[in-house]
Each structure stands twice: as C-alpha cells, then as structure tokens.
Amino acid sequence: MKGAMTDVYMYLGKEKLASGDCQGAIADYTEAIRLQPDLAEVYSNRGVAKSLIGDKEGAIADFTDAIRLDPDFAPAYSNRGLAKSELGDNEGAITDYNQAIHLNPDDAHAYYYRGNAKSELGDEQGVIADYDQMSRLLQQQGVLEMYEELDP
Secondary structure, eight states: OHHHHHHHHHHHHHHHHHHTOHHHHHHHHHHHHHHOTTOHHHHHHHHHHHHHTTOHHHHHHHHHHHHHHOTTOHHHHHHHHHHHHHTTOHHHHHHHHHHHHHHOTTOHHHHHHHHHHHHHTTOHHHHHHHHHHHHHHHHHTTHHHHHHHHOO
8 A cells, every 4th residue: 555655646636746746746756755665766755856946955865765765766967977077076076977877878968967967067178078978879879850840
C-alpha cells in the first residue's frame, strides 16, 4: 500500500510541477519521501521545485540526498550544478556537470550548462568545446533539424 501511495504522490507532484504549482509539488514530493525515503528521483524532483521558487540551498540539499541514494543518477548532478551556478559557485557546478557527463555523455544540456559555468570563469576554449559538443549531440539526436524545420 505504501508503494502505491508513494506513486500517487510522485504523480501528483509531477503534474503540479508541470503546471507551475511548485509549492504543491513540494508538498506532494515531501509526502512521497515520508512514505518511502529511499527514492532518489523524488528528492531530485523536489529539488527542481525548490530551485524554481528560489530556494537554491534547499534544492542543493535535495539533489545531494538524491546522489547519496543513487550515485549514478545523472540528472541530480546536472540539477545540483545548475543550482550551484545560480549561487555563483561555478567551480562546484563544473564538478557536478563533469560527473553528469561522465554518467550520461549524451546529455547535451549538461554540456551547455557546463559551458555557461566555464564562461563565467573566463574559460573561452572550454566554452567553445562544450558548445561544439552540445551542438554535435543535438544534431545526432535530430533536435537541430527539428528546429530548422520550424524556422520559416
């Protein structure tokens, strides 16, 4: 029964997050965590909601809990990197993006955000390399062609 209720709260949290109700999503994810405190994805999703309302420290704590529960959960590293970057910790962000890329080398967004953090640190060559890799990945995944088809 506990697992089924956890799934319900996870679903409700995702729906509320998608509709912009971050506080409602946080409440639902918190209830899912109370019922089943070992699910990395729930902590990560709650971290996203916290980040969207400006609670970057709370978001980082949730992403860190997700990583503690599942050290191979790449989205938690990317999301924690973004929160760190938004707090001005670009070196910490790059460390997290490096791990996200190590775990999921096809994640174009991780290259983009790592490039942004490198830009903040003045690493122009690093920015170019990351943006080039992002572009290659998006092209391989057919995303660039999709945007080109939409361009009138």
